[in-house]
Amino acid sequence: MIYLKDITTLQVFPEKCTGCGRCIEVCPHAVLKLEDRKVLIADKDRCMECGACEKNCDFGAVSVNAGVGCAAAVINGIIRGTEPNCDCSGSSGSCC
Amino acid sequence: MKFEPINTPDKRFSPIINSKQDCGCSVPEKADSISGAASIQAPYISGYIKTATGDIPQVYTVLSRRDKWETVKARMSSFRMSFTVEPGIYAAGNPDENSDVIVTANYKMSFDTVRRELNGMNVWILVLDTNGINVWCAAGKGTFGTDELVRRISRTNLSKIVSHKNVIVPQLGAPGIDSGEVRRKSGFRVVYGPVRAKDLPLFIRNGYKCDAEMRRVRFGIADRLILTPIELRQIFAKFHYFALFVLIFFGLTTEGIIFRDSIMKGYFFLAGGILSIFAGAFFTPVFLPYIPFRAFTMKGWIAGLVLSGGAFYISGVFESYNIFLVISAMILFPLLSSYMAFQFTGASTYTSLSGVKRELKIALPFYISGLILSFIFLILYKASDWGMI
Ligand code: SF4
Ligand code: SF4
Numbered sequence: 001m002i003y004l005k006d007i008t009t010l011q012v013f014p015e016k017c018t019g020c021g022r023c024i025e026v027c028p029h030a031v032l033k034l035e036d037r038k039v040l041i042a043d044k045d046r047c048m049e050c051g052a053c054e055k056n057c058d059f060g061a062v063s064v065n066a067g068v069g070c071a072a073a074v075i076n077g078i079i080r081g082t083e084p085n086c087d088c089s090g091s092s093g094s095c096c
Numbered sequence: 097m098k099f100e101p102i103n104t105p106d107k108r109f110s111p112i113i114n115s116k117q118d119c120g121c122s123v124p125e126k127a128d129s130i131s132g133a134a135s136i137q138a139p140y141i142s143g144y145i146k147t148a149t150g151d152i153p154q155v156y157t158v159l160s161r162r163d164k165w166e167t168v169k170a171r172m173s174s175f176r177m178s179f180t181v182e183p184g185i186y187a188a189g190n191p192d193e194n195s196d197v198i199v200t201a202n203y204k205m206s207f208d209t210v211r212r213e214l215n216g217m218n219v220w221i222l223v224l225d226t227n228g229i230n231v232w233c234a235a236g237k238g239t240f241g242t243d244e245l246v247r248r249i250s251r252t253n254l255s256k257i258v259s260h261k262n263v264i265v266p267q268l269g270a271p272g273i274d275s276g277e278v279r280r281k282s283g284f285r286v287v288y289g290p291v292r293a294k295d296l297p298l299f300i301r302n303g304y305k306c307d308a309e310m311r312r313v314r315f316g317i318a319d320r321l322i323l324t325p326i327e328l329r330q331i332f333a334k335f336h337y338f339a340l341f342v343l344i345f346f347g348l349t350t351e352g353i354i355f356r357d358s359i360m361k362g363y364f365f366l367a368g369g370i371l372s373i374f375a376g377a378f379f380t381p382v383f384l385p386y387i388p389f390r391a392f393t394m395k396g397w398i399a400g401l402v403l404s405g406g407a408f409y410i411s412g413v414f415e416s417y418n419i420f421l422v423i424s425a426m427i428l429f430p431l432l433s434s435y436m437a438f439q440f441t442g443a444s445t446y447t448s449l450s451g452v453k454r455e456l457k458i459a460l461p462f463y464i465s466g467l468i469l470s471f472i473f474l475i476l477y478k479a480s481d482w483g484m485i
Contacts, residue, residue, distance in 0.1 A: 001315060001385050004451040025288050025306075026270035028313035029446065049448040050236070052270035066271065067449030068236045070442030071392075074452050084449060 008047040009065035014038035016061040023053035023062050032062070138182070139163075140211070145187045149253040154187040157215035163208050170205050171325060179204035180228035185252040186211075189218035193259040196300060198289070199245065200266065201226040201234050213293040217300070222263065224248050232445075235272030242274045242281075249282045264289045264296075264304070267311060315445045320381045323443040327377045331436060338369050345474065350482055364413060365425065368404055372429040375403040376436025381443070392447070393459040396437020400430035420480060424473035431466040434459065 010031065019037030024030075032053060033042035039061055041047075051066025067073075067084055077084035139162055144151035170179050181202045188211055197220045200210045210221060224244045226234035234240035249255070249263070265273055267288045275286035290299045290310035299306055346362030347353040376396040380387060387395040405426065408414055414422060438455065441447040479485050 001446055002390060003447050004390050004454060007451045007454060008448055009450055022275070025311065026267060028267065028291060028311070030308065030312060046446070047448060048446050049450060050271040052235075052267075055272075055274050056270055056276070058276040065450065068442075069444070069447030069449050069452045071438045071440075071452055071456065072442050074449070074456055078456075084453075 002045050003048070003069070005045055008044055008049055009063075010041065010044065010047045010049070010053075011063045012039045012041055013061045013063070014040060016059050018059055018061075020058075022056050022058075026052040026056050028052070140208075141186075145190065147257050149256045152185055152187050152220075152257070154190075155211050155221070157188050157211050159208055159212050163204075167205055167208065171322060181207045181223055183223045183225035183248060185254065185257065186221040186223065187219075188214040188221055189216070191218040191220050193257065195219050195258065197222050197254065197258060197263045198296065199224060199263050199269070201229065201231045201240055201269075203228050203230045203234075206230050209293045210296070213296050217297060220257065222248060222252065222254065231266050232268040232271075235269045238272050240269050241272035242277050245273060245278055245286075246281045249284055255283065261285055262287050264300075266293070267291050267306075268313070313445045315384075317382065319445070320384060323440075324378050324381055327381070327436075327440060327443060328373070331373050331377055331439075335369070335373070339366060342366050342369070345478075348478070364411075364417065365421075368408070368425050368429050369432065371404050371407055372400045372432040373436055375399040375429075376433035377440065379403060380433070380437040381440050384444075391455050391458075392441050392444075393434045393438045393455050396440075397430045397434035399437065400433025401426075403433070404429040418477050418480060420473045420477035424470040424477060427466050427473065428470040431463055431470075435463065 012032070015038075017034075017037070017039040019034055019039075021034060023039060024032050024034060028050065029043070029046040029048060031041060031043050031047045033040055047064070048069055049064050049066055051064055053062045054064050054066060070084070073084040076082075139160060140155050141153045142156050143154045145154050166179050181204055183202045195218050198210060198214070199222045200206050202223045202225055207221070207223060214221070224234075224240055225248070226239045226244070229237070229239065231240050245263070245265070254263075255261075261284050263278075263284050264287050265275075268291055270288060273286060275288075278284060278286050287304050288306075289296060289304075290306050291313055292310070295306070295310045299310065342362045342365050343355070343358040344353060346365065347355050347358030349357060376399065380392070380396045380399045383399075384395065387398055389395055389398070408422070408425070413425075438459065441452050441455075476485070
């Protein structure tokens with residue numbers, strides 16, 4: 001299953017990449033790949049912006065605006081004027 | 097620190113599994129023992145293992161009937177009802193200083209899955225305090241995160257319990273863990289394990305290697321189906337508002353509210369409401385890949401349109417009911433279904449924040465104008481019912 005087209009905020013900077021492969025290891029949807037020991041995006045539309053790749057790259061070679069793809073979180077965030085947040089004290093949403 | 101008699105877990109009273117009514121977001125201060133969990137007792141603890149840092153509770157790796165029943169309850173209840181495990185270190189089998197350390201969350205279901213899959217192996221289980229939330233969701237919130245992992249490693253004195261410097265963290269915890277920082281702060285190296293606990297034994301046997309499939313998150317029909325009870329429950333918890341509105345609205349006559357009218361005329365609207373909830377919160381999730389469009393709002397709208405339209409057609413609603421009422425229903429119910437399906441983005445494992453934001457931005461004007469329109473048609477219906485037009 002693939003979500004919306006061309007929507008992810010994922011970016012890679014192959015020039016900073018050392019080819020360690022950590023980002024590929026943590027990605028739950030096989031979005032990234034290594035070519036000539038440099039990171040590249042293999043399947044952009046599968047990215048769910050979980051942020052695992054960015055967080056685990058020690059060299060700043062991947063960036064993504066990470067967050068939860070949860071409607072309740074986004075709506076809560078708008079109502080409260082905060083960042084999308086699946087606040088578990090609310091009763092809606094099962095993202096957490 | 098009081099040590100309870102070993103090997104006699106008290107079945108009647110367990111301080112560990114608390115069905116809290118609040119979600120436990122505010123972390124209660126917990127007294128820390130040397131090994132993190134040495135003095136606790138719970139039905140899943142079979143005994144204690146002596147180590148350099150004190151006694152460490154040993155857990156059953158075969159789930160009891162009670163454990164399984166709690167899993168069922170956790171699936172059915174809203175997530176606010178959390179089943180938690182005391183954070184700390186536990187032993188599965190008879191681990192020693194060379195044994196692997198598996199990290200998990202203090203959500204009872206996560207903990208149960210891990211210990212069940214480790215049956216027959218000798219490993220340590222390091223339970224992080226995630227407020228009783230599962231690994232992936234807690235990682236998204238950051239409670240299953242770098243700070244908590246570093247803190248738990250130091251509070252349990254892990255470096256005295258094992259002689260190596262590796263911790264196996266579930267891959268789904270990676271969004272919360274900065275492995276470089278963990279290493280700098282605790283000296284421990286994060287090894288990412290497979291997505292599913294059932295692949296843990298194979299992962300370890302393969303020399304801590306996952307194949308591509310073990311790294312992929314799937315969202316198969318069973319995964320989707322098992323998430324629907326919670327979804328439905330949360331929606332039906334609010335259904336009485338809709339029911340009350342329908343009863344009052346349809347009962348309203350020029351002579352006051354007549355409940356015979358509420359039932360006679362309103363039941364089709366109530367049934368439509370239930371049907372659209374079913375379409376959005378059950379049918380759409382289950383048949384997710386087969387419904388056209390990628391956006392959940394669109395999938396839900398189509399499911400709602402087809403199901404409510406079909407049901408109304410079969411039951412003859414289109415011929416026998418007031419045209420204004422039918423138009424109002426056909427605007428409202430697909431939109432309701434769409435909204436329910438949109439909520440399922442929270443349970444899905446592949447939707448992104450940017451995508452959900454875009455869906456909302458596009459759908460919101462439709463939701464608002466649709467609500468207004470369907471309300472206008474309801475008023476028109478009432479007016480014609482009362483003979484005003
Ligand atoms: S984690 Fe960073 S450095 Fe390592 S392969 Fe990925 S992008 Fe390159
Ligand atoms: S944000 Fe998550 S899904 Fe997207 S590329 Fe990174 S690890 Fe993969």
